[in-house]
Amino acid sequence: MNREIRWGVVGPGRIAENLMADFAHVPGARPVAVASRSADRAAAFAARHGLERAHGSYRDILADPDVDVLYVATPHPQHHAIALAALDAGKALLVEKAFTATTAGAVEVVERARERRLFVMEAMWTRFQPAVVALRERVADGAIGEVRSVQADLGVSRTYDPADRLFALGLGGGALLDLGVYVVSFAQMLLGAPDTVTTAGSLFPTGADAEAAVLLGWADGRSATLTTSLRYPTPGQARVFGTGGWIDVLPRFHHPETIVLHRTGADPETITRPQTGTGYAHELAEVTACLQAGRTESAVMPLADTLAVQAVLGQAADRLGIRHAEDPDGLG
Numbered sequence: 001m002n003r004e005i006r007w008g009v010v011g012p013g014r015i016a017e018n019l020m021a022d023f024a025h026v027p028g029a030r031p032v033a034v035a036s037r038s039a040d041r042a043a044a045f046a047a048r049h050g051l052e053r054a055h056g057s058y059r060d061i062l063a064d065p066d067v068d069v070l071y072v073a074t075p076h077p078q079h080h081a082i083a084l085a086a087l088d089a090g091k092a093l094l095v096e097k098a099f100t101a102t103t104a105g106a107v108e109v110v111e112r113a114r115e116r117r118l119f120v121m122e123a124m125w126t127r128f129q130p131a132v133v134a135l136r137e138r139v140a141d142g143a144i145g146e147v148r149s150v151q152a153d154l155g156v157s158r159t160y161d162p163a164d165r166l167f168a169l170g171l172g173g174g175a176l177l178d179l180g181v182y183v184v185s186f187a188q189m190l191l192g193a194p195d196t197v198t199t200a201g202s203l204f205p206t207g208a209d210a211e212a213a214v215l216l217g218w219a220d221g222r223s224a225t226l227t228t229s230l231r232y233p234t235p236g237q238a239r240v241f242g243t244g245g246w247i248d249v250l251p252r253f254h255h256p257e258t259i260v261l262h263r264t265g266a267d268p269e270t271i272t273r274p275q276t277g278t279g280y281a282h283e284l285a286e287v288t289a290c291l292q293a294g295r296t297e298s299a300v301m302p303l304a305d306t307l308a309v310q311a312v313l314g315q316a317a318d319r320l321g322i323r324h325a326e327d328p329d330g331l332g
């Protein structure tokens with residue numbers, strides 16, 4: 001009999017609200033507590049989701065002995081301080097994407113997790129979508145030969161509001177960290193860490209990026225062409241090109257239900273794999289299973305991959321002149 005894993009939520013905003021219903025699909029996972037910077041918001045969230053305990057500060061949930069793992073759902077620059085303190089308090093972590101605001105911040109969190117021998121995973125839910133699992137299986141089986149190139153786009157058109165976390169630099173604003181992380185992570189999943197990063201794009205008046213095109217290169221000629229934007233909408237499609245064909249990942253590729261396999265010389269094969277719940281159940285199940293098994297990393301979303309993705313995002317941000325920073329007061 002596997003032990004029950006008790007979850008706490010840090011930062012009860014939009015994504016935390018959306019994810020809660022998916023716990024019902026994860027046997028062995030029980031959400032028990034929430035922490036907000038406001039006692040009222042914590043109490044309201046706990047009441048809406050039937051949680052036993054509501055903490056009016058992030059520090060309080062770190063001291064809650066009856067929480068095994070924290071789901072960190074604050075804006076990106078606050079992840080770093082919360083994650084370090086949580087690890088020092090002995091908590092395992094599922095940290096929303098982007099994992100941190102900076103590459104150095106990500107390295108520090110990963111080093112601390114390794115020192116403490118505690119589980120940490122980036123909440124890159126794409127990797128756990130059943131259709132993406134099917135894609136990886138087909139690629140591993142050689143269905144399209146050797147993967148040589150990846151294309152992916154993820155853009156939305158959002159009205160500029162300098163106070164909104166999508167645009168405010170102090171809240172990690174910009175397309176790269178919010179949506180670009182998906183296209184970069186998808187390419188990294190299939191091709192590994194690139195040798196070169198070339199970037200074009202533009203900034204909002206806040207200094208956060210409005211749009212970015214990123215070309216990743218490998219010394220052996222492989223490549224990825226990636227687009228992200230908060231200025232214009234895109235379909236959210238991905239394509240994986242191999243020496244023996246290609247795979248279309250139908251929109252939106254970061255939580256797809258359908259892929260279409262085009263093997264050279266064969267009819268296209270449509271593969272549909274619906275997600276469970278809203279699509280967050282799969283990452284919750286992974287963390288729960290890893291903790292039950294005593295693992296400190298996920299094999300599907302390992303920390304080395306998170307660091308590789310964060311390094312690409314950091315280089316792309318540097319090229320565009322964006323100055324992302326961790327919030328030293330992220331713990332509140």
Ligand SMILES: NC(=O)c1ccc[n+]([C@@H]2O[C@H](COP(=O)([O-])OP(=O)(O)OC[C@H]3O[C@@H](n4cnc5c(N)ncnc54)[C@H](OP(=O)(O)O)[C@@H]3O)[C@@H](O)[C@H]2O)c1
Pocket residue numbers: 010011012013014015016035036037038041042073074075076078096097098123125165171177178330
């Ligand atoms: N996986 C996905 O599909 C997905 C989707 C959307 C977002 N995300 C990620 O989840 C994270 C949160 O995004 P969100 O859209 O849920 O953001 P949000 O609605 O703004 O909520 C973030 C929460 O963080 C807390 N917080 C802590 N420090 C804060 C600060 N300095 N300023 C503002 N809020 C602060 C706030 O809760 P309290 O003040 O009550 O503590 C707030 O409600 C981001 O890293 C984002 O990339 C993931």
